[in-house]
Amino acid sequence: MDNYMLIALASVIGVVAGYLVRLFYAKAQMKSAEQIAKHMISEAQMLAETKKKEGLLEVKETMERERREFDRETRERRQELINLERRINQREEALERKHELMDRKDKDLFGRERNLMTREKTLDDEAQALARGREEQKRILERLSGISSEEAKKLLMQSLEEEARKEAALLAKRIEQETREQAEKKSKEILSIAIQRVAAEHTADITTTTVPIANDEMKGRVIGREGRNIRAFEQATGVDLIIDDTPEAITISAFDGVRREIARISLEKLIADGRIHPARIEEVVEKVRKEMDTNLKEIGEQAALEAGVPGLQPEILRLLGKLKYRTSYGQNQLQHTLEVTWLSGAIAGELGVDIAFCKRAGLLHDLGKAVDHEVEGTHHQISADVAKKYGESPKMINAILSHHEGIAEPQSPEAFIVAAADAVSAARPGARRESIEHYLKRLEKLEKLATSFRGVSSAYAIQAGREVRIMVEPEDVNDQGAQILAHDIAKKVEQELEYPGHIKITVIREVRAQEVAK
Numbered sequence: 185m186d187n188y189m190l191i192a193l194a195s196v197i198g199v200v201a202g203y204l205v206r207l208f209y210a211k212a213q214m215k216s217a218e219q220i221a222k223h224m225i226s227e228a229q230m231l232a233e234t235k236k237k238e239g240l241l242e243v244k245e246t247m248e249r250e251r252r253e254f255d256r257e258t259r260e261r262r263q264e265l266i267n268l269e270r271r272i273n274q275r276e277e278a279l280e281r282k283h284e285l286m287d288r289k290d291k292d293l294f295g296r297e298r299n300l301m302t303r304e305k306t307l308d309d310e311a312q313a314l315a316r317g318r319e320e321q322k323r324i325l326e327r328l329s330g331i332s333s334e335e336a337k338k339l340l341m342q343s344l345e346e347e348a349r350k351e352a353a354l355l356a357k358r359i360e361q362e363t364r365e366q367a368e369k370k371s372k373e374i375l376s377i378a379i380q381r382v383a384a385e386h387t388a389d390i391t392t393t394t395v396p397i398a399n400d401e402m403k404g405r406v407i408g409r410e411g412r413n414i415r416a417f418e419q420a421t422g423v424d425l426i427i428d429d430t431p432e433a434i435t436i437s438a439f440d441g442v443r444r445e446i447a448r449i450s451l452e453k454l455i456a457d458g459r460i461h462p463a464r465i466e467e468v469v470e471k472v473r474k475e476m477d478t479n480l481k482e483i484g485e486q487a488a489l490e491a492g493v494p495g496l497q498p499e500i501l502r503l504l505g506k507l508k509y510r511t512s513y514g515q516n517q518l519q520h521t522l523e524v525t526w527l528s529g530a531i532a533g534e535l536g537v538d539i540a541f542c543k544r545a546g547l548l549h550d551l552g553k554a555v556d557h558e559v560e561g562t563h564h565q566i567s568a569d570v571a572k573k574y575g576e577s578p579k580m581i582n583a584i585l586s587h588h589e590g591i592a593e594p595q596s597p598e599a600f601i602v603a604a605a606d607a608v609s610a611a612r613p614g615a616r617r618e619s620i621e622h623y624l625k626r627l628e629k630l631e632k633l634a635t636s637f638r639g640v641s642s643a644y645a646i647q648a649g650r651e652v653r654i655m656v657e658p659e660d661v662n663d664q665g666a667q668i669l670a671h672d673i674a675k676k677v678e679q680e681l682e683y684p685g686h687i688k689i690t691v692i693r694e695v696r697a698q699e700v701a702k
Contacts (some may be wrong), residue, residue: 394436405460414427421446422443423444442506446469454468481502492543524549524609532598542598546605550563552564564587579599639657640657650687658694661693
């Protein structure tokens with residue numbers, strides 16, 4: 185019992201002791217928690233104070249920065265306002281000065297205008313007085329001279345014109361003399377070198393071809409029954425057969441050398457074959473015509489090869505071949521073309537210009553003569569049209585057109601060279617000839633043209649029409665007028681006459697003084 189009491193007492197004591205321990209521990213924990221809480225609160229307060237101080241500092245720094253920025257912008261704006269105000273003040277001062285200047289100018293202009301009006305009035309008065317004086321002088325001069333003002337003007341204009349013509353004549357003479365002195369030596373040298381390189385045979389102008397026959401019996405066979413063979417031959421070839429009393433010969437007449445050559449070859453073949461009738465004639469003529477086309481091209485190729493001009497069109501080569509059977513003033517046209525080509529190349533080489541171009545232009549310059557009896561127009565224009573058709577350059581066309589004076593103006597040194605070479609080839613001795621009737625008519629026309637001018641007493645064509653010497657009356661034509669007269673006659677000759685080469689115009693003014701000793 186006592187044990188139970190002890191146990192119970194011990195249990196109570198234990199419980200009480202445990203409770204007391206628990207209470208003490210709880211109090212101890214509460215005190216520790218309170219201290220921790222107070223410590224945390226203290227730290228939180230300290231942190232808050234720190235944050236507050238940091239925030240205040242940041243706010244202060246921000247405000248300070250914004251204040252400085254504001255102050256800077258304020259200063260800048262103030263400076264801008266000051267500058268603007270200064271510029272405005274300067275502009276106002278400038279405007280004031282301009283206004284003052286304008287006021288002074290207005291005053292000056294007003295004064296000048298008033299002075300000008302005064303001067304204008306004075307000048308008007310003086311002009312009226314001068315006009316009255318001139319009219320008075322004019323009336324006095326007309327009364328003294330006995331001529332009107334219009335007549336005096338005409339006399340003055342005539343005097344001035346005569347003086348101008350004299351000065352122009354003197355100037356032209358001086359320039360011509362200087363040019364001749366400078367160019368004569370060089371031109372002679374160049375032309376002599378070029379001509380020495382070119383030597384050509386003299387030719388004759390023919391329009392007929394004679395075909396020899398074995399006997400006169402063949403003439404009857406050529407004529408045929410009732411003339412049917414000769415009619416068929418002439419119709420097929422386009423030529424005239426002349427069968428007369430000339431022994432053992434038949435004459436073929438035609439202006440076209442190609443047709444004449446076709447007729448000659450055809451007639452020789454018919455005579456050699458012996459079968460002469462219309463069908464056979466047409467067959468032989470057609471065959472010879474085809475052979476001639478091939479032959480013309482070969483002749484053209486050979487001419488281009490000799491001239492040193494490659495790359496020509498087949499049709500141009502055929503036209504070159506036709507020039508072999510074309511003559512001009514007795515000069516074979518193909519030979520003349522080759523001469524011009526060689527001369528052009530030689531002169532171009534001496535002058536240092538385009539030799540290939542000059543040779544090509546020389547070879548093409550007279551192509552139109554191959555077809556001038558078939559196409560309307562001058563041979564210059566026909567040649568230029570052919571060259572243009574086959575793609576030649578405008579420079580080449582101009583050189584072809586301008587190789588004779590009066591057709592077109594040369595636009596390049598090469599064009600002048602081709603024209604000079606053409607003149608040299610045509611004008612050399614023996615190159616050309618013409619009928620005596622045409623020659624005499626040309627000389628008569630040249631002399632008549634020269635004597636048509638005022639002051640000319642007589643005119644004489646000499647050196648086969650290469651020069652005309654003109655005698656003038658010394659009372660009607662002075663020294664300066666002689667130069668002008670020679671120029672005017674040369675221009676009229678160029679416009680109205682056709683002639684090969686050049687014609688020299690020489691005006692002679694001779695003054696003779698005579699007295700009789702008694």
